[in-house]
Amino acid sequence: MTGTTTRERMPATGRTLLNKVPEVTLWFWIIKILCTTVGESFADWINMTLGVGLEMTSVIFTAVLAVVLLWQMRLTRYRPVAYWLTVVLVSITGTLYTDVLTDDLQVPLALSTSVFAATLAAVFGIWYARERTLSIHSIATVPREAFYWLAVLVTFALGTAAGDWTLELTGWAPGISVLLPLGLIAAVVIGWRAGANAVLSFWLAYILTRPLGANLGDWLAMPSTDHGLGLGTALTSVIFLAAILATVVYLSVTRSDVIEENRQSDPPTVTADPRRERLMLAYLGAVTVAAGLLLTWAAAQPHAAPAGEEESGAPASQELSPQQATAHFPAAEVARFRTIAQDTLNKLGSGDQEGARGRVTDLESAWDDDQSTLQPMDDTAWTFLDGRIDAVLKTVRANSPDRAAEEQALTALLTSLG
Structure with a gap:
């Protein structure tokens, strides 16, 4: 699932760089899910360990994210360590923002999910209006990278809120709730393989990996009495951080996820079929309606409060x-x-x-x-x-x-x- 292959006119503004993001391969999705799981478990563990409350924990991690993001933005090409460290911190910070809204400010999950969805739509709208593309294969200027990281942050917050709202509506245990985002990702992959727009497919899957990873983290960390595996947030965080580190080291050595060419100066040619894209857009719409009906049905069933x-x-x-x-x-x-x-x-x-x-x-x-x-x-x-x-x-x-x-x-x- 990769970015768009549409030929585009590049803006005259913005410092030209080599592509700042990795190639979308199987490794990309594996490490992305690992990062989202860490975002859930590590945020919970750090909040409990620091004992300073969600708001102060959020301020601390926002400051750390700002420093690492500045480092990432100052680089002139994709570096696995800087890129994936930024993703991990964005995941943790996005989770904390949603938790502050829900736990401290008592904002209903339905409202926060709607606000984050509208915010993401606005980010994509402004990004496309200015750059004429949302493809991650063209993150080769500072403005595009800024739009990219803003979109990533909002997707993490949106995915957290949507995932928690799903648990609230359905009362599903985390192990069961993993199946919904997993099934939706599979449906998106099928649509992409059948001709759906590559950029739309990428961002849909990107958003869905957040509740998938969060529910996976909850399932591993929760005690057996709450239908979890009982590993605890600390051990879950250590396991997944170690897996991320090992994967990043592998990618740094092999460079198997590096986009070598500068896609800004040499954009590829259109290969998409507009008619098939429209057909697959209808298919994705049908999948969305089916998911909504499933959640409506599940919400109507007798169930316990979410998360035990x-x-x-x-x-x-x-x-x-x-x-x-x-x-x-x-x-x-x-x-x-x-x-x-x-x-x-x-x-x-x-x-x-x-x-x-x-x-x-x-x-x-x-x-x-x-x-x-x-x-x-x-x-x-x-x-x-x-x-x-x-x-x-x-x-x-x-x-x-x-x-x-x-x-x-x-x-x-x-x-x-x-």
């Missing part, structure tokens, strides 16, 4: 009594969690919101530090309490805190801790 989590923060799979939730855990550790939760509630009662936020960071750190010890003792109880703690973190760290919701979440946690 009710609104209260407890797992949808099982509600536990305080005795069941703490029976297998050391009493001293349970008492420590209860003390921190009570301190947080007391600070809220005295109007000290910042103090409460600092104290829930202590709770998060203590809980994460004990995960490797507690979870093997009773995975069901650990998952249950993890949901309660997630609800506390979400409400106390909200951009516009709701005192009643904060107190409700903390009271539920204290009750579960006995």
Whole structure:
């Protein structure tokens, strides 16, 4: 699935470079999916590890992305290390932006998905109006590369929002939800092979790899009680980052994904069949309608809350009594969690919101530090309490805190801790 082969008139503006992106081969799609999986798992792990909240984590990674993107933009040709490091950081940052909107600002996923889709359409519209092509085989000027990275960032945010919205609508477990984007990508590939527009096919597949990779990451990281494989976000991130590094080293040595020619100075000739493209456009439209009908049907079926989590923060799979939730855990550790939760509630009662936020960071750190010890003792109880703690973190760290919701979440946690 490659970019357009349409002959084009090149603009007079913009510094001329060798093509700054890799050739679209099987390796491209493999490493792209690896990057999207890392974007989901690593963003979650870093957010929990730093303990500074989604907004500050997003600011930190935006700054890191800006530095790496500047490095990538200053290069005069495609370099695998710089390019794929930028993709990984764009994936993480795009995920964090969507999470901030959803978790901190309480923006509905349907709205964020619609806004990101409209934003992407606007980026493509302006890009095409100025450059007369959206082909990645012509990323050979600074303006085109800027449009390219902006589009990539929006596709990651859009894919994250659309994937999460799908889970919200359907209640599918991550392992099952992998099948929808995988099937849609297969349908796009079939359309491309049958004559669909290459540029349209590329960007559709590019967007769909985001929910595919995110759902794959969730499936690997989630505990078995939530129908995952239980690897955890840290181990999942390490595995996929290692796979990305190995692939980048291979591509750097073999140069098998380098577009040698400067497509700007020597554009290829049109080979597309306009009639077949129109026919395949109708086919892709039918696939979109079919996917919409499937989601509508799935949303109408009885199902649990997505990602194994009710609104209260407890797992949808099982509600536990305080005795069941703490029976297998050391009493001293349970008492420590209860003390921190009570301190947080007391600070809220005295109007000290910042103090409460600092104290829930202590709770998060203590809980994460004990995960490797507690979870093997009773995975069901650990998952249950993890949901309660997630609800506390979400409400106390909200951009516009709701005192009643904060107190409700903390009271539920204290009750579960006995």
